[in-house]
């Protein structure tokens with residue numbers, strides 16, 4: 001039996017991805033994806049275009065990836081199957097947009113103190129009309145010879161604990177989950193293994209997540225170690241959460257986040273899509 005391919009975590013150029021929503025949908029069709037979630041950072045601006053491009057060949061799940069805070073850490077919550085016109089969510093998105101603009105100015109100010117000028121205008125040049133984020137600053141740092149790679153830009157300037165790591169602007173996870181639930185969606189804890197948490201801290205985060213109304217976790221994010229998958233399947237079952245999966249695709253040429261790379265979930269999971277039937 002062939003399995004349908006679900007990819008429920010992807011980005012377009014409306015946030016920090018490279019493809020237009022139309023090109024993303026076409027690429028997903030070419031990879032044999034049956035159900036595609038578009039989950040841009042803090043915006044739903046690409047969803048209507050994705051619906052139009054689907055043209056009945058692929059199912060689109062309206063989504064978003066919200067930046068928020070838990071105990072001072074930057075956590076990402078994906079919302080799936082959301083009503084993109086819900087007023088509570090829309091107000092939240094507007095707040096996130098303002099927070100990103102203020103944060104970008106602060107990142108640029110801090111980079112100036114390190115002798116790097118012009119970063120705000122530079123990053124804006126890459127983000128265009130989309131939301132502005134750290135990857136746009138990373139590109140500026142690479143293209144202007146301050147670092148060699150995007151990874152180095154994060155390691156030296158933008159990643160956790162570095163000068164450009166400005167996160168005080170984000171809402172609590174409770175608030176982010178409330179926006180998603182107001183829009184009728186399911187809140188999914190994104191890439192739980194990427195926060196560098198011990199098992200005890202992860203379980204403490206999951207406790208807070210479930211208490212706030214969170215419904216699922218990403219058991220698979222991109223290409224990951226099997227041990228990680230097993231750990232997350234166990235966490236999902238310990239907290240009675242649904243399981244989601246997605247590539248976290250941003251652009252071609254990153255095989256660890258290849259579109260449609262998650263082919264099936266371990267069978268001990270309760271897949272989130274079974275709750276949509």
Ligand code: AMP
Pocket residue numbers: 016041067132133134135150151154155159250
């Ligand atoms: P922001 O949403 O502005 O906080 O930026 C976070 C985004 O930066 C993530 O969604 C990734 O796409 C990207 N990112 C985070 N860490 C790295 C890294 N080490 N190298 C390259 N990109 C990264």
Ligand code: MN
Pocket residue numbers: 011016041250
């Ligand atoms: Mn991203």
Ligand code: MN
Pocket residue numbers: 065076190191
């Ligand atoms: Mn993320």
Ligand code: MN
Pocket residue numbers: 009010011065248
């Ligand atoms: Mn993502």
